[in-house]
């Protein structure tokens with residue numbers, strides 16, 4: 515495929531309700547949709563999901579726009595590619611900036627799947643067409659009970675609750691006990707430290723399937739101590755930004771499970787390497803969310819189709835965050851699952867603003 519046109523389109527929309535975590539409150543979301551047109555006339559799509567400021571990863575939507583426009587797009591323009599893996603090679607001389615790279619790289623994978631007339635999930639070797647959904651409750655503590663009840667009514671079988679050192683574990687325990695058939699995850703977003711380690715152990719009896727990122731990104735030793743001392747599985751999210759980070763987690767016995775975020779990892783090529791490494795070492799996997807729109811979600815759903823990804827990801831319906839998504843049809847959850855499309859590429863039509 516020869517790359518003929520590359521487009522960037524900014525999408526900015528309000529969330530239906532504010533997303534509150536220990537790190538940041540998100541009320542409005544801005545992303546960049548990347549479109550890549552090949553000589554066959556088809557178009558592949560990617561979505562850059564960096565946030566407005568560096569509260570979650572170092573990149574921002576503004577740094578990504580700069581790197582995309584000034585550095586990455588010129589490297590890709592007019593290139594002839596035989597496989598989407600070649601994009602990672604093309605970008606090799608560019609340090610870091612994985613979220614910017616991922617957005618372009620993902621668009622090229624979509625384009626190749628379309629050229630091969632295959633759904634993206636089949637193009638990448640996925641096997642499952644029904645993806646278990648999962649929702650995130652990121653609200654004030656007094657709202658958690660109601661939000662969990664609503665998620666249960668909507669059919670979700672996996673609910674992730676944001677926690678921090680001042681969250682009351684006994685309150686959470688009574689919520690979790692109400693729904694024996696639902697899997698509950700906890701996400702601490704790195705809010706614990708050595709001084710309140712004991713506080714973390716008080717969440718061990720809540721009934722969580724896993725606790726996500728209790729400590730900071732580079733706290734391998736604290737995480738390994740938590741893995742030893744808690745019966746709840748330890749899952750790393752922010753810590754995992756490369757294949758090397760997964761190897762570090764394995765070597766330091768710092769976790770049982772990883773969250774795959776294709777954007778933070780730099781796209782499909784690096785993510786597929788991570789999946790391979792996790793399979794070899796029997797590390798659990800699931801696919802994380804970035805409060806993103808449908809293009810990114812569609813790529814992530816295709817990822818969740820791969821074998822070895824055993825836990826339900828952050829896959830909520832389009833209408834959980836958005837009045838209107840940028841894809842058609844919207845993503846919807848039926849009986850706790852999302853069905854992957856039989857259509858080629860990401861499987862959805864993209865509707866971009868003028």
Ligand code: OSB
Nearest residue numbers: 570650703802803804805806828
């Ligand atoms: O820590 O998993 C996280 C959203 C934005 C930034 C970080 C995280 C999240 C989520 C996922 O919790 C929310 C979603 O998109 O479903």
Ligand code: MG
Nearest residue numbers: 701726727751
């Ligand atoms: Mg997380």
